[in-house]
Amino acid sequence: MSWNARVLVGQSGGPTAAINASLAGVVQTARALGAEAWGMRHGVQGLLADDVVDLARTLPDAASLELLRQTPASYLGSCRYKLPDADADPATYERLFRTLEARRVDAVLYIGGNDSMDTIAKLSAWGARAGSPVRFVGVPKTIDNDLEGTDHTPGFGSAAKFVATSVAELGRDASVYDLPNVLVVEVMGRGAGWLAGASCLARQDGLGHPDLILLPEAPVSEDALVEAVRGLLARKRCVVVAASEGARRPDGSLMCEPPTGAVRTDAFGHAAALSGTGRHLAQLLGERLGVKTRAVELSTLQRCASHLASACDLAEAAALGGVAVRAAAAGETGVMPAIRREGNSPYLVSYGLADVSAVANAERRVPAAWIREDGMDVTSDFADYVRPLVTGEVAPLFVDGLPLHVEPLA
């Protein structure tokens, strides 16, 4: 297949350790087909401002693409801009399509999560109405793993590898003193508990950490949690709880918020920030159980720790970028390449295409069958699902002891 065309690629939403691998896959495949690759800065915001860059200039060769693969966060910049409804604001769409025409763009590829697929769905729908020849293809990424239509999403495996490794290391650290104690590790995931669930892999370390896992999908009362931890402390010295930031009580309230709606304040009299599921649970367990507790928030480290990326994840991220380019070359629009799992032993996937309109704005959550009945753990089926996704190590290029990243866009 050969394709004399110009591809314009963007990145959107929260960065991940794999989103640049998808970009590298797009650029590499476009070039292999004979197409040019251009980038929009800060996602669709850059397209609106005609802020685009010729990637032949900034990513000229295989070496720069390899460094790009190992570089965290969004090389092209990102945005959280949501396209307006086309009927309410046709002018925005007209402007975007004029820019695409002026720039002689044949295909727009957009690497992102649910919101980015919404952007692709809207642009492809407008394009069809306007008779535009431009193709619009999404490329999935999100550490949250909450996209419909695909077995899993690039970015998730690397984040899961960091979360499980960190929980194993933190659990060792928390176990050194001869005192009962509880460590609460807060993991990203507001609506879906895939990433917190992935911490179950840390159990291969031999200390049985995490002992409990709290997911947004399985509300748990604080009393039940306290009693579960009390029971564990009767048997072992150090208990580790992995908690999604979106962990909830049965009444639907977030654990990081007071049930009554009263505003907590910090030592300075400021209203406490919303983030704080881990801190809240550590405080609760300390007060109710009279043991030492500590909260660790894995924070944005879990989405940008490229030095510990999953080789499986980066390979799939790059492959999906390539599949997206080939789909656009074949005339597809309004689609997103998706991963289908063909088997677990050996782990084997194939790539297909999903309709972005079925993906946009939907949220795929951990199925109830993969959550333990008391809501405080995942099952072995969950572990079997996530285990292959963290396998394989990348060998970052280290210079003077630190990973080398691609030169930032000026």
Place this chain on the structure above:
Amino acid sequence: MSWNARVLVGQSGGPTAAINASLAGVVQTARALGAEAWGMRHGVQGLLADDVVDLARTLPDAASLELLRQTPASYLGSCRYKLPDADADPATYERLFRTLEARRVDAVLYIGGNDSMDTIAKLSAWGARAGSPVRFVGVPKTIDNDLEGTDHTPGFGSAAKFVATSVAELGRDASVYDLPNVLVVEVMGRGAGWLAGASCLARQDGLGHPDLILLPEAPVSEDALVEAVRGLLARKRCVVVAASEGARRPDGSLMCEPPTGAVRTDAFGHAAALSGTGRHLAQLLGERLGVKTRAVELSTLQRCASHLASACDLAEAAALGGVAVRAAAAGETGVMPAIRREGNSPYLVSYGLADVSAVANAERRVPAAWIREDGMDVTSDFADYVRPLVTGEVAPLFVDGLPLHVEPLA
């Protein structure tokens, strides 16, 4: 040299990524000399309780010692027990020395920081008074790098590598949106800013992060900090501040506490674990500058991230364990092996011995000459000092995508 003896080794204080490498060095060298290696559980608490373990049973071979080297935290467990004054409580010392005699121990090696050197100083002093043949040798470790008598301490290089790598990755992550924003990364270090200063190495990434570094040694007013960040935001979109948890105002108060607040202390009279410097500064800068801010606390990850250990650090940690055993075999007591830097290009060290009584309870701080005049950065001399210590990567054994650690002590 051959030494038909029994060595009893313990670990104390906060765990690090290198403390088990020192233990491996002790065991390996003891065996090479023909001595037996035993371990005390939870430091001197285990000695008080006669809770010791024959390491020939739990670490029988080279493979288990290699896994031990790659395992974070204290394999033997740790404690924060402070030995009483010998005159005030001779019974404790009599009990300890009876245990050592009953267990036929020839030398006690104690891996730890300032407080552990205090323990070694007290035990060797009592031993000299009582005419005991047991030798007492310390082995330095602390991520804080605040021990006197040695160029640097094992554990610091690995923590520094994690801090600098994380700041580079977090800085990339924070730079993706087209909005002015400030990221505050909170780094461990109550009284000494070595670890926060090490974040300066992240600048090789090309984004100039961190832009500012706050150290306990250089008090800075919040107004001066706000103005410095304001000036940076006029030139660049994303500003990163690396702040020691012990960062202070000119009046001496900790930034994480209200200026009038009282300081709580732990059993050693040290300021109790601080947390909240990053959160406080992020809130302050957000309110004063009207930009988005975020705080990331590197937490205990920075002392237990064995998967990113510095090969230089682990090698030196193991070497010092060996030097300590040889010192004990040569009849030395009340000493600690120390690192002397012979040169920086190439980086070259030699090992000597320091008197523990000169080390115990002292705190080595970043010299004023290595801090920028405004107190908000370190100098290139500081960077030259720390750069060699983060070099070299270990290749942890990964199983199913996660680092393999040594089997925990039952």
